[in-house]
Amino acid sequence: MGTGNSRRVRSALAACALSGTLLAGAALGPGTAYATGSAASAASAPSGQGETTLRVKMSGSGIDTLNPFLAFFDGAYDVFAAIYPTLNSLDEQGRPGPYLAESWTQSDDKLTWTFTIRDGLKWSDGTPLTAEDAAWTLDLIMKDPVAGTANGSLVSNFASVTAPDATTLVIKTKEPQANVTYVSVPRSGIPIVPKHVWEPLAGKLKDVKNDTFPLVGYGPWTLTDHKPEQYAKFDANKDFVLGRPGFDHMVQQSFKSVDAAVAALRSGQLDYINGVNPTQFKALQADKSLLTIQEVGNGWTGLEINHNARTRTGKKIGTGHPALGDPVVRHAIALATDRKTLVDKVRDGMAVVGAGYLPPAWPQWSWKPAAGEETPFDLDQANKILDDAGYTKGGDGVRVDPKSGKPLELRLGIHADDTDDAGISNYLKGWLETIGIKLKIQTLSMSALNSDLAKGDWDLLMDGWTTGPDPTFLLGIQTCAALPKDDGTAGNTDSFFCDEKYDELFNKQRTTFDQDERARIVGEMQSILYKADVNQMHFNANTLDVVRTDTVTGMIIGQPDAQGMYPAQSYSFWGYLKAAPATAKVTAAKEESGGGALWIGGLVLLVIVVGGGIALKRRSTADDRE
């Protein structure tokens, strides 16, 4: 994964399962037919004589819109990182560095930030790029609710943004804010857009598709073409201020299934995939022409418990099971979850057992429960505390809540397109059954899941978030301010968590400029979350990447640690920028020995899916055949 704050990329696959397009991708994925259909366009990308093209898999979410004020999908953020500038860049450790801003200073009262903007930069249409563009963009997001759709929360503490001259940008904040240099960074922050292009559109932002190519922007790349659900094509910006891209062109190719992308990668039609699953990773490790790397996980996968859904004024909402308000039941669920087994069986060992709320990719914030405070895996203990609290087992082995008289039958919502979720739910069902809690698994699409979440119509949910180096956003979705209003609007709460002490610490960390002190506060917040058992972290999955070594070099950023783990890759910015063509070209793409079996497997799938389609269709024409 990249470095954005995002709920995992799950929506796209669910959507295509519903529209039936998965059929095509899934059925043909094993062979190469599907891959060639679309990858042919990648191979014939506009590379003239001797020109080079970097071919990468587009984020599984795809691009929801190219309008940077409205976009939410990972795929769109990858594109914006390539084509729009930001004030700061992020280095390997996730520290802010120069980009548009050469340098920055704070006033003594910590309320005014002054950025010095580079001189002499030009948008891709030749218009000068100045501090005025940045000021206008940030100001619009602050003042226009439509413009603030995607990134409004990042500037909620800004009082004003002005550009006294072409190379000076002044940001004044209402309260001191430690993370101003993270507000406009590639991918997870606000992209700066050209004022002269967007000013006439400001009144009707909702309808702007931003699809006249080539798009006017500034970045390592210029977007020259985009076909939804197919590809995005880019030309390199040879004068890019942070270095010239190693390739002349780039194509981001959309694939409906990762297996199809893997087939394209193996046959040499693709150069890089970010995010394969552990089974695919292991299979690809044997391939000599591929480099497989594991990144330290920048997100978590876990269970959320609807312990007490309510609005900001305390009005109860939703249909959550009342027994989940009891900390004993929540702790029993935590005791009955064997995180180590989940890491071993669901992620094939390629994950870190979860505990703290912030992922290991950003070690400055990582927190672990003190010795003796960890929740172990102990089914007997879980049974015991439930017995002691009066949850007696009924005749069918399911415990009954003594207060409400309702049996402990809980709904568990999982994402339709996530294999980790499906795997974990199987184990949870088994473990909870042994402690007398019955689970009913509900597979939901991303949008159904989100709407249920906001209404509180759930008991348990599998969820996952990734985050960039600044923890404010992720910590923020657990504050009381994130609860919905009485009318059900607003609020991006993740589990209806609301704790006074936590909120106090949240505000304190935001205004704490001393790094160590801030880390201590953030650790205390994670301790509160851990003890509440409302967000139970299962694991932090390593991100698994594959890159062809015969066509690309320099793509992977940083050095592996002692365990062979690479730092979290900001691939869509630094990776694509630093990638260069490999000199030694190996032409023949080897087929794996399992190729024959794969074809047969693919054929079987084809027979079933196409056969199913024909069978369904056949009935409608049965009378013609009579």
Add this chain to the structure above:
Amino acid sequence: MSAATHTPAALDVPRHHAFGRFCRAYAKRPAGLAGLGLLVAFGVLALAAPLFIGDDQLNVIKVDGPQLSPPVDGYPLGTDQAGRSVLLLVIWGARESLSIGLIATALTVVLGSAVGLLAGHYQGWVGKVLMHVTDWFIALPSLPLAISLSAVLGQGAASITIAIAVTSWTATARLVRAQTLAVEARPFIERAKVLGAGNTQIMIRHVLPNVMPLILVSSTLTVASAILSEATLTFLGLGDPTGVTWGSMLQAALMGGAVTAGAWWYLMPPGIAILVVVLGFTLVGRAVEHVLNPRMVTR
């Protein structure tokens, strides 16, 4: 034969003869017998599965096999990602796959026959309205409709069954209506009317027994496509994610990257099982069709 139950006792004797004749004619069709053999084998395995497959072998928290391993000792068809035996999963999967297929077919046949019979008998506006509704359902693309239905009804076996039934009753309805029209044109129906038989009596006592063989043939073939549709829908992720069916096995294999890993032992068995059962129902259906359809008698 179910048809016999609707006929007066006096007719029972010749009907029994007819059944014997049917059996003898069927026995002469080797393809039909082979299909029947396959179905009996799978049926017995599915019914007997609880006798030799325990919770310990299917529950992910209790199994301890190697993960995604090719066939080895003790696991003749290898294992899945949780370490469960693929052989046992395929056998267990037969239960759900077959029961969804059969129940969906029963629903299809009841719904389709009722609509067809009513539309054929009441040829006035009732029949017109019913046939227009049928036409409307025929015009709807089946797979997207089935997918949206199971999405609306919520995941699980019940909604898949309903989705299959709702999208597949139209063929039976048209078939039954056509046959009803043919039967009602015969003189004995006119005689019955003259003797004072009411609508219900004509439909249930006289028309239905004559339409029954056709319904039987059509339903045998419907089972085959219902099982295939079930596999398709669960493969697309619309089934119970913790349930074991052939379609969900294929889905889990595909989603888990078994294709890239070359795990043929995970993909092939459920696929072949679907193939064999569908083939079995088709062979039986064709054989019954040949035996019952007078126009096919010579072949």
